[in-house]
Amino acid sequence: MLYVVVLGVPGAGKGTQAKRLSAALGLPHVSSGDLFREHIQNGTPLGIEAQRHIDRGQLVPDEATIGMVRGRLERPDAASGAILDGFPRTIPQADALEAIAKDFDATVGPAFHIRVPLERLVDRMAGRRVCREAGHVYHLAYNPPKQAGVCDVDGSELVQREDDQPETVRNRVQVYEKLTAPLVAFYRSRGVLQEVNGDQPMGAVTAEILAILGQEAAR
Numbered sequence: 001m002l003y004v005v006v007l008g009v010p011g012a013g014k015g016t017q018a019k020r021l022s023a024a025l026g027l028p029h030v031s032s033g034d035l036f037r038e039h040i041q042n043g044t045p046l047g048i049e050a051q052r053h054i055d056r057g058q059l060v061p062d063e064a065t066i067g068m069v070r071g072r073l074e075r076p077d078a079a080s081g082a083i084l085d086g087f088p089r090t091i092p093q094a095d096a097l098e099a100i101a102k103d104f105d106a107t108v109g110p111a112f113h114i115r116v117p118l119e120r121l122v123d124r125m126a127g128r129r130v131c132r133e134a135g136h137v138y139h140l141a142y143n144p145p146k147q148a149g150v151c152d153v154d155g156s157e158l159v160q161r162e163d164d165q166p167e168t169v170r171n172r173v174q175v176y177e178k179l180t181a182p183l184v185a186f187y188r189s190r191g192v193l194q195e196v197n198g199d200q201p202m203g204a205v206t207a208e209i210l211a212i213l214g215q216e217a218a219r
């Protein structure tokens with residue numbers, strides 16, 4: 001029973017890979033973002049606690065996040081393992097995951113660190129356009145609209161979000177790299193870190209990860 005960890009900065013394709021691995025391996029995709037939304041929607045005590053911090057622009061405290069993940073990993077569909085996305089995000093969370101794994105007789109790892117060079121991320125984001133009307137997402141290179149500057153669905157104007165401006169992307173990635181670095185070091189010191197080249201088509205990234213998991217299973 002494996003808890004597979006997927007690490008990476010925003011834009012590296014972490015969520016996409018976690019979903020694809022979930023489908024390929026038949027293990028649930030456990031995303032901290034989805035758990036926050038679910039608990040908040042259902043008004044659980046942990047959700048109310050999370051909402052209180054989000055409303056103040058603060059991070060959800062480790063204890064609340066850990067409680068949600070533990071509860072999720074207790075569900076029957078996670079009896080064979082899970083693909084973890086957005087968790088752990090801090091060293092206390094990583095320590096908690098080790099404790100949860102011990103309780104459930106699971107192994108943590110491999111931890112896949114999906115790496116994409118900073119300037120590639122800037123390029124990817126710089127090509128993103130969203131429509132004014134409904135936020136439909138396009139990409140000038142990978143998913144262009146039929147007619148330049150116009151949404152295929154509703155005909156509204158396509159614009160670049162402030163968040164996708166090169167300087168904003170650079171700053172955001174650098175902030176996340178600083179937050180991710182201790183986790184990368186944590187899993188490297190445990191001998192379960194796997195660096196994955198995220199600068200290739202998403203199918204190739206998935207294939208690289210599945211090949212590593214196959215080798216691990218054969219050992």
Ligand SMILES: [Zn+2]
Binds near residue numbers: 133136152153154156
């Ligand atoms: Zn649209």
